[in-house]
Amino acid sequence: MALTVVFLGPPGAGKGTQAEKLQKEYGFYHISTGDILREAVSKGTELGKVAKKYMDEGKLLPDEIIVGIIEEKLKELGNANVILDGFPRTVGQAEALDKLLNKLGRNLDAVILFEISDSEVIRRLSGRRVDPKTGKIYHVEFNPPPEGTEVIQRDDDKEDVIKKRLQVYHSQTSPLVEYYKKKNKLFVVDASKSPEDVYKDILSVLKL
Ligand code: AP5
Numbered sequence: 001m002a003l004t005v006v007f008l009g010p011p012g013a014g015k016g017t018q019a020e021k022l023q024k025e026y027g028f029y030h031i032s033t034g035d036i037l038r039e040a041v042s043k044g045t046e047l048g049k050v051a052k053k054y055m056d057e058g059k060l061l062p063d064e065i066i067v068g069i070i071e072e073k074l075k076e077l078g079n080a081n082v083i084l085d086g087f088p089r090t091v092g093q094a095e096a097l098d099k100l101l102n103k104l105g106r107n108l109d110a111v112i113l114f115e116i117s118d119s120e121v122i123r124r125l126s127g128r129r130v131d132p133k134t135g136k137i138y139h140v141e142f143n144p145p146p147e148g149t150e151v152i153q154r155d156d157d158k159e160d161v162i163k164k165r166l167q168v169y170h171s172q173t174s175p176l177v178e179y180y181k182k183k184n185k186l187f188v189v190d191a192s193k194s195p196e197d198v199y200k201d202i203l204s205v206l207k208l
Contacts, residue, residue: 002079003028003081003082004082004107005081005084005111005112006087006108006110006180007019007112008112008180009191010165010169011125011166012124013191014191014195016032016085017137018198018199019083020137021195022202023083026081028082029080029082030083031074033070033086033089036073047069056161057161058163058164058168060090063096066089066093067093067100070097074100074104074106089172089173089176090172108185109185110187111176112205113180113186115188115189115190121166122162122163122166125162126157128153129145129151129153132152187205189201189202
């Protein structure tokens with residue numbers, strides 16, 4: 001049966017970095033709600049116009065909008081192995097995901113919690129740069145882009161917005177740790193390690 005894995009953790013914990021590796025090496029389909037919303041913003045769609053207001057303030061979009069996006073994506077992907085990166089982020093979204101997976105005949109295999117301190121998050125996000133053409137993620141200090149690569153800084157990677165995103169994570173998303181612990185789905189990885197070591201820990205959780 002197709003694998004369904006959730007990446008849970010604060011902004012900047014390295015979820016996108018690890019999802020990129022699993023996609024490349026194991027063919028997982030990487031569903032990042034943040035990437036979907038950023039694409040909508042850059043195309044100027046109706047969704048993008050709504051999303052931009054929330055994202056620039058570091059706030060979450062309403063559950064109904066996000067759940068609709070995920071439902072459409074999962075239906076479109078059929079039987080592929082998927083990583084849900086950045087979804088669910090509220091208890092309401094987690095409950096909606098349970099119902100949706102049930103409807104689609106999918107199991108939730110693992111929720112991987114990326115554990116990391118707020119101070120490390122701020123260090124990582126203030127140095128993050130992205131190649132807008134490929135979506136590849138870099139860091140000015142830990143993983144600098146190759147010379148000649150044009151990179152940009154995300155609008156929500158400014159220090160005041162990063163702090164707001166962290167507050168939102170602690171108040172609205174961290175209750176999911178208990179939610180998934182009770183369901184015996186939660187696996188914790190120490191996200192402060194090097195990207196290679198975090199990757200090894202994830203492979204061992206997924207028995208890959
Ligand atoms: P989203 O894009 O999901 O942002 P996020 O969860 O805040 O996560 P990030 O993408 O910031 O971090 P990451 O964990 O992927 O870290 P990365 O690998 O890049 O969401 C953005 C916004 O969209 C939200 O604020 C909200 O408005 C909206 N939204 C999205 N989903 C939603 C939902 N479900 N409901 C409602 N609203 C939603 O790594 C970070 C940096 O660290 C990089 O520079 C990287 O190179 C570096 N790095 C990574 N790993 C390591 C390592 N091991 N050691 C050293 N450096 C590392």
